[in-house]
Amino acid sequence: MATSVLNSSVLVLNRFYQPVHVTSVKRAFSLLYQGVAKAIDQQYRLYEFEDWAALSAAAHHDAIGTPHKRIRVPRVVVLMAYEYLPKGRVRFSRLNIYARDQDTCQYCGRQLPRSELNLDHVVPRAQGGKTTWENVVCSCIACNLKKGGRTPEQASMRLLKKPVRPRWTPLMRGAHKRVTYREWLPFLNVADASYWNVELVDE
Numbered sequence: 001m002a003t004s005v006l007n008s009s010v011l012v013l014n015r016f017y018q019p020v021h022v023t024s025v026k027r028a029f030s031l032l033y034q035g036v037a038k039a040i041d042q043q044y045r046l047y048e049f050e051d052w053a054a055l056s057a058a059a060h061h062d063a064i065g066t067p068h069k070r071i072r073v074p075r076v077v078v079l080m081a082y083e084y085l086p087k088g089r090v091r092f093s094r095l096n097i098y099a100r101d102q103d104t105c106q107y108c109g110r111q112l113p114r115s116e117l118n119l120d121h122v123v124p125r126a127q128g129g130k131t132t133w134e135n136v137v138c139s140c141i142a143c144n145l146k147k148g149g150r151t152p153e154q155a156s157m158r159l160l161k162k163p164v165r166p167r168w169t170p171l172m173r174g175a176h177k178r179v180t181y182r183e184w185l186p187f188l189n190v191a192d193a194s195y196w197n198v199e200l201v202d203e
């Protein structure tokens with residue numbers, strides 16, 4: 001049995017399909033076998049261990065077992081009775097700022113596709129504004145241009161609400177630094193993980 005496959009990564013979701021962490025194939029099979037987790041396929045169907053084991057493992061699937069019986073490796077499992085998210089600091093990333101602000105421009109209040117949004121420093125960096133939860137908001141490109149290098153007061157633009165550090169964890173920490181499998185993407189809700197999840201820093 002290939003140890004590399006057994007040690008490769010499986011994304012673990014809580015029962016709300018929110019990513020909680022990344023585990024090994026070995027551990028994921030153990031969770032499945034114990035009935036604690038179900039495997040999920042790319043059509044979002046859930047499988048208990050026996051049903052999953054009965055699926056045919058096509059040649060392109062990673063699988064474990066013998067030449068006579070190959071069991072397909074799940075890349076995403078759901079913990080059926082687990083509803084918590086890992087505790088800890090919320091990653092200060094573009095994705096999480098957009099999530100905090102609900103993809104809504106904090107100046108004009110329009111909710112837009114993420115491709116039409118930008119990040120805005122409330123107090124511009126040129127005026128000493130920091131790259132922090134409290135000073136960065138989601139803005140549409142038009143408002144961003146209109147505001148330019150001014151504070152909201154200077155530009156006579158008002159923020160919808162005061163930006164704060166969120167208390168929730170919209171994505172698990174760590175694991176999204178390495179989106180290893182295509183199957184993870186629907187659950188990480190990212191088009192390009194590196195763009196969305198790179199930690200934002202003061203330049």
Ligand SMILES: [Zn+2]
Nearest residue numbers: 105108140143
């Ligand atoms: Zn706007």
